[in-house]
Amino acid sequence: MKKIFMLSILILSVITSPALSEEFAKEGTGSAKNYTTGTYQILAMEKERVQMNYEGSGISAPDSGQKSIFHNASMHFLGSMHIVKGVIEDSGFIIYTLTNGDKMFLTYKTSGKMGKPTIVKGTAIIVGGTGKISGIQGGGEFTRYSLQPPAKGKFASVSITKRHYKIVEPKK
Numbered sequence: 434m435k436k437i438f439m440l441s442i443l444i445l446s447v448i449t450s451p452a453l454s455e456e457f458a459k460e461g462t463g464s465a466k467n468y469t470t471g472t473y474q475i476l477a478m479e480k481e482r483v484q485m486n487y488e489g490s491g492i493s494a495p496d497s498g499q500k501s502i503f504h505n506a507s508m509h510f511l512g513s514m515h516i517v518k519g520v521i522e523d524s525g526f527i528i529y530t531l532t533n534g535d536k537m538f539l540t541y542k543t544s545g546k547m548g549k550p551t552i553v554k555g556t557a558i559i560v561g562g563t564g565k566i567s568g569i570q571g572g573g574e575f576t577r578y579s580l581q582p583p584a585k586g587k588f589a590s591v592s593i594t595k596r597h598y599k600i601v602e603p604k605k
Contacts, residue, residue, distance in 0.1 A: 457531075457565060460599045463501035466494050467508065467575075467592040470583060485514040487588065493529065502566065502598060506531050512541075519547040523555070535564035543577065551579040559598055571598030 471489020478484060488511050493503045512525025523543040528536055543555030554576050562569040573596035580589040 457502045457600070461501055462595075462597045463503065464496045464593070464595050465501070465503055466496070467491055467594060468494065468590075469508070469510070469592070470587060470589045471510075472587055481518045483516045485516065487512050487514065487525075489588070493594075501596075502531065502537075503529065503596065504532065506537075516547060521545045521547065521551070521553055523553060527557070531566070533565065535562060535566050537562045537566055537569060539572075541575075553577050557594075557596075562600075566600055568601040569598055570601055571596065573597060 469489045469491030471487055473485050473487035476484040476486075488509075490507065490509045493506045493508060495501050495504050506529040508527055508529050510525055510527040512523060514521055514523040516522075521544060523545075525541055527539040527541065529539070530536055537559060538561045539557045539559050541555050541557040543553040545551065545553030554574070556572060556574050558572040559569055561567075573594055575592045575594040577590050577592040580591060582588050
């Protein structure tokens, strides 16, 4: 049993070591799809006014053949959506966890209209990072499409994104 355990650890370390030691380009652009799901809370107000707060997670899948800083990154986000007469104003915060464990922090804003599917367009700004991407700057734009929810009280979406970034060395 001990040999199987040790062999499993060896295989796992060989498989994951390239991701853990991965170096990122100091600058880049790219496009990707983000697949997300999560939960929400609604506060109904006037007849045609709703506040919705949500939390979710997902993954970033760069378009075919691209190898970017966002490659296989996971994401966690918090957002707040205000809807008046079907018009959406939405904003929030995202933490991407990269394949090497470094984190990237973004803010975002969107707007759009309720529908089937609901489609919003937005922009994101990279506001910081940790580890090898400390000093990162950049942003991008995206279009988010709502999907059929997986269960009551949950949501699902896919975002088509275009991004750019630059890792700036801290001033000494």
